[in-house]
Amino acid sequence: MNLGDDDFTLFGLPQRFALDRADLDQRWRRLQGEVHPDRFAAEGGAAQRVAMQWSVRVNEAYGRLKQPLQRAAYLCELRGAPIEAENNTAMPAAFLMQQMEWREALDDARDVAAVEALDAEVRQAEAALIAELDTLLAENADAAAAKQAAQRVRALMFVARFRDDIDRRVDGLGQ
Structure with missing residues (x-):
């Protein structure tokens, strides 16, 4: 895993709007199990801080991917078309x-x-x-x-x- 990976890569998912929510939830639980700071308690403070960064990263990605509107906005951004709702209100x-x-x-x-x-x-x-x-x-x-x-x-x-x-x-x- 790489902290710089996009959310879809982090979760091992294709970059598309349609997602199976149950699959996403299962992947989130698995990732959280891998990076949770409690797993690194015996390895010291530095390992726990890195694990905390990972845990935060996984939770942020999960938050974006589980909400369809946020997921769509994120996909647009990844593909070079940021939403910019504050600056771009042009509509048909x-x-x-x-x-x-x-x-x-x-x-x-x-x-x-x-x-x-x-x-x-x-x-x-x-x-x-x-x-x-x-x-x-x-x-x-x-x-x-x-x-x-x-x-x-x-x-x-x-x-x-x-x-x-x-x-x-x-x-x-x-x-």
Whole structure:
């Protein structure tokens, strides 16, 4: 193992969006078992510090890989298309219109049923974006696909925030 390896290499996984979560969890447990500082207690402080670095590295990689949106952003970055959500907010006009329609529908919703119907629509759009990511971030994807994927990740970031707004609206209507 090398501390400089990318997360996928560290876990012995192909660089693609679709991952088997149970397999990832099993690999994480195995790696943690190999590098946990307690295994190196008899070898002294220096060995334990190195083991701690490894343990932190494995946990950080696991945190990125287990979250689909973080995994997608990481893949985009590895392929030369960083998300840069703070600096790059450019989105296709159709998605911007969809955002506006969703916002208006949420503002106009007067009962939980209306908000839940909107949530179902947003979940469907989210699933479509995730399916596109799976295709765009296949193991052999090129830089152009990574750029398209970065745009989808930014869209999914909006969808995640909007779904939080939906949850707050449902909570507000339920009171």
